Amino acid sequence: MTLHDAARKLLEEHKVQGVLGYRKGSLPFRTRPYLFRDPCEIEELVFNPFCGLNLARYLLFLPQGIERVAIVAKGCDGRACVALVRENRLRRENLLILGVPCPGMVDTRKLAEWEGLKEHEVTLRGGEIVIRGVAYPLASFLDASCRRCRYRSPLVYDILVEGGEVPSLPQEDTLRELRSLPEEKRWEFFRKELSRCIRCYACRNACPMCYCKECFAESHKPSFLHPSPTLRDNFVFHIGRAMHLAGRCVECGACERACPLGIPIATLFLAVSDTVREHFAFEAGVDVAAPAPFVTYREDDPNAFIR
Amino acid sequence: MRLSGNGVVATREAFLEWLSRGRTFVTETVARRFRLPFPSVPTPKAVLLPQHEALYRFFWARRTWNVHPLPPEGTPILLLAAPCEVKAVTDVLDAVFLGNAPQDPYYATRRKNLILGALGCTFFEATCFCTRVGGHPLSREGADFFALPLSSGVYFEGEGVSGRPLASSEKEELEALVADLEKTAPPPFPEKTPEYLYEAFGCDIWEDIAWGCLNCGACTFLCPTCFCFDLALEGRLRGAMIRTWDSCMFPKFTLHASSHNPRSHPMQRVRQRILHKFSYHPLRKGVFGCVGCGRCVALCPVNWDIREAVERVVSCAL
Numbered sequence: 001m002t003l004h005d006a007a008r009k010l011l012e013e014h015k016v017q018g019v020l021g022y023r024k025g026s027l028p029f030r031t032r033p034y035l036f037r038d039p040c041e042i043e044e045l046v047f048n049p050f051c052g053l054n055l056a057r058y059l060l061f062l063p064q065g066i067e068r069v070a071i072v073a074k075g076c077d078g079r080a081c082v083a084l085v086r087e088n089r090l091r092r093e094n095l096l097i098l099g100v101p102c103p104g105m106v107d108t109r110k111l112a113e114w115e116g117l118k119e120h121e122v123t124l125r126g127g128e129i130v131i132r133g134v135a136y137p138l139a140s141f142l143d144a145s146c147r148r149c150r151y152r153s154p155l156v157y158d159i160l161v162e163g164g165e166v167p168s169l170p171q172e173d174t175l176r177e178l179r180s181l182p183e184e185k186r187w188e189f190f191r192k193e194l195s196r197c198i199r200c201y202a203c204r205n206a207c208p209m210c211y212c213k214e215c216f217a218e219s220h221k222p223s224f225l226h227p228s229p230t231l232r233d234n235f236v237f238h239i240g241r242a243m244h245l246a247g248r249c250v251e252c253g254a255c256e257r258a259c260p261l262g263i264p265i266a267t268l269f270l271a272v273s274d275t276v277r278e279h280f281a282f283e284a285g286v287d288v289a290a291p292a293p294f295v296t297y298r299e300d301d302p303n304a305f306i307r
Numbered sequence: 308m309r310l311s312g313n314g315v316v317a318t319r320e321a322f323l324e325w326l327s328r329g330r331t332f333v334t335e336t337v338a339r340r341f342r343l344p345f346p347s348v349p350t351p352k353a354v355l356l357p358q359h360e361a362l363y364r365f366f367w368a369r370r371t372w373n374v375h376p377l378p379p380e381g382t383p384i385l386l387l388a389a390p391c392e393v394k395a396v397t398d399v400l401d402a403v404f405l406g407n408a409p410q411d412p413y414y415a416t417r418r419k420n421l422i423l424g425a426l427g428c429t430f431f432e433a434t435c436f437c438t439r440v441g442g443h444p445l446s447r448e449g450a451d452f453f454a455l456p457l458s459s460g461v462y463f464e465g466e467g468v469s470g471r472p473l474a475s476s477e478k479e480e481l482e483a484l485v486a487d488l489e490k491t492a493p494p495p496f497p498e499k500t501p502e503y504l505y506e507a508f509g510c511d512i513w514e515d516i517a518w519g520c521l522n523c524g525a526c527t528f529l530c531p532t533c534f535c536f537d538l539a540l541e542g543r544l545r546g547a548m549i550r551t552w553d554s555c556m557f558p559k560f561t562l563h564a565s566s567h568n569p570r571s572h573p574m575q576r577v578r579q580r581i582l583h584k585f586s587y588h589p590l591r592k593g594v595f596g597c598v599g600c601g602r603c604v605a606l607c608p609v610n611w612d613i614r615e616a617v618e619r620v621v622s623c624a625l
């Protein structure tokens with residue numbers, strides 16, 4: 001079934017009260033989140049390589065009257081759904097995952113070089129992106145999180161939408177270069193990037209896993225960091241967030257895409273996810289039943305320091 | 308005041324040479340459109356109301372607090388901004404920080420030391436809407452000087468740069484530009500927009516309008532007119548009182564000491580942002596609190612578009 005047919009049918013048959021999806025935005029190459037409630041609106045539902053937001057973020061902020069909702073989920077949105085169910089934020093039965101295979105998300109900032117570029121001047125063809133008639137390798141236009149993505153199609157879904165070409169891109173270790181640098185150089189990288197942060201919290205607010213009613217960053221009692229974005233406090237915020245997301249980050253990169261200053265902030269969270277993968281053989285949002293590394297105690301834990 | 312046409316044409320070199328005499332900056336908008344060899348700042352606000360500003364230092368010694376006010380800082384700088392960004396300073400920031408007594412001495416000192424030039428715009432970007440809120444891409448209103456790149460040099464109005472009078476071909480170029488901008492200008496919001504919006508406070512479409520917004524600080528922090536700030540102590544026994552930006556999008560912005568929060572719901576915060584810019588500020592000061600620069604539209608992570616929001620509320624009120 002196509003995405004449109006599936007979504008329309010769900011609404012028409014009252015299986016759900018809303019479909020969380022994307023709609024064309026007001027600017028070229030931009031989409032925006034939308035809660036479709038009327039089957040007639042479904043025509044406006046889109047899914048393309050410019051749907052970089054993680055829609056699972058909205059599952060905890062649904063308007064009143066929506067009991068069961070369907071979500072258009074690419075691989076990482078699907079992982080976020082699983083992770084939220086795993087953390088008892090949602091009931092699985094109130095959620096209908098409309099899985100869509102994902103072509104990878106294009107970093108729109110990379111299109112800024114082409115002045116006045118129109119949407120119809122850009123097309124995807126296999127592993128290539130064609131801009132004004134010239135083909136370029138798609139991978140070089142994708143977000144880092146998409147180049148390293150392991151699960152392009154959701155692992156857990158209720159309906160898997162057909163169609164949609166998914167180029168078989170190699171999974172790339174986008175952090176290798178940074179990791180190979182000596183410590184001072186890595187420090188220099190983060191220093192430079194984090195000194196630009198204005199602490200608008202778009203990254204945190206776009207993150208499906210940052211749903212705390214009161215974030216430590218804004219807590220007054222106790223106060224962990226100063227509201228003004230000095231380098232020191234920026235580090236406290238981002239490292240604090242990275243710690244809170246260890247074993248929870250679903251590696252979607254939505255935080256990085258949300259940053260108005262283009263700070264490659266996901267680097268930090270992706271690196272922590274790698275560490276969790278390596279030491280705990282765990283990936284967030286992959287398995288609803290898998291025990292979460294930081295809230296599970298086992299007497300026979302292989303790591304002696306925990307026992 | 309639109310450009311008068313009485314300016315001169317200078318060579319690009321002469322113009323750049325003049326700019327290079329002092330500490331010169333350009334705004335990001337200007338930097339994006341013109342390749343100029345000067346460092347950029349996000350908007351004039353970043354210069355006049357820096358995001359980190361120490362107002363006084365303090366320390367605890369000999370059983371008492373010692374407090375040392377820090378004098379306002381003022382190094383003369385020249386800033387080349389788009390006309391909408393100039394308007395943001397004159398219509399909004401000046402009105403807020405200097406319009407009523409007591410004036411803000413920190414702002415006042417920085418403002419006195421700022422030479423603000425307007426660089427005219429030759430086209431509307433997809434996000435631009437200055438003409439919807441009373442601005443114009445060729446406005447020199449409020450600016451210390453006005454410049455506009457022409458094919459043969461730089462058109463200049465103001466003091467400092469000398470040049471020759473306009474040739475007839477250049478006059479034609481200017482007229483053609485004015486005509487072209489006239490044709491492509493986004494039309495103004497209805498005259499009674501501030502009143503309509505005021506009436507629409509209780510309208511039931513706000514939930515719908517606000518849905519999707521992440522309630523982050525991107526739009527307000529990066530807006531040239533948003534001026535809300537917070538004061539917070541840095542350090543315990545020794546430190547400083549820091550003024551930093553705050554945002555009506557943040558849940559703690561209106562949190563009372565009693566723990567009551569009059570804007571605890573995200574929708575109320577979005578509504579505040581719209582009404583402040585398009586109703587409260589204009590009703591009090593006679594000008595919109597938004598200059599239509601479109602930065603919030605361009606930089607919003609979810610493409611939440613303030614223009615559509617205003618249109619929708621206006622049509623709800625009508």
Ligand code: SF4
Binds near residue numbers: 197199204
């Ligand atoms: S979105 Fe970017 S600028 Fe805003 S807090 Fe996050 S990293 Fe900083």
Ligand code: SF4
Binds near residue numbers: 249250
């Ligand atoms: S931290 Fe970033 S990459 Fe990880 S789940 Fe949140 S938004 Fe996605």
Ligand code: SF4
Binds near residue numbers: 212245
């Ligand atoms: S950074 Fe930590 S405290 Fe803040 S919202 Fe995310 S998980 Fe919660």
Ligand code: SF4
Binds near residue numbers: 521523607609610
């Ligand atoms: S309108 Fe956009 S930039 Fe502003 S608070 Fe909402 S999501 Fe953030």
Ligand code: SF4
Binds near residue numbers: 526531602613
């Ligand atoms: S367009 Fe947006 S960023 Fe620009 S002045 Fe208006 S509200 Fe502020």
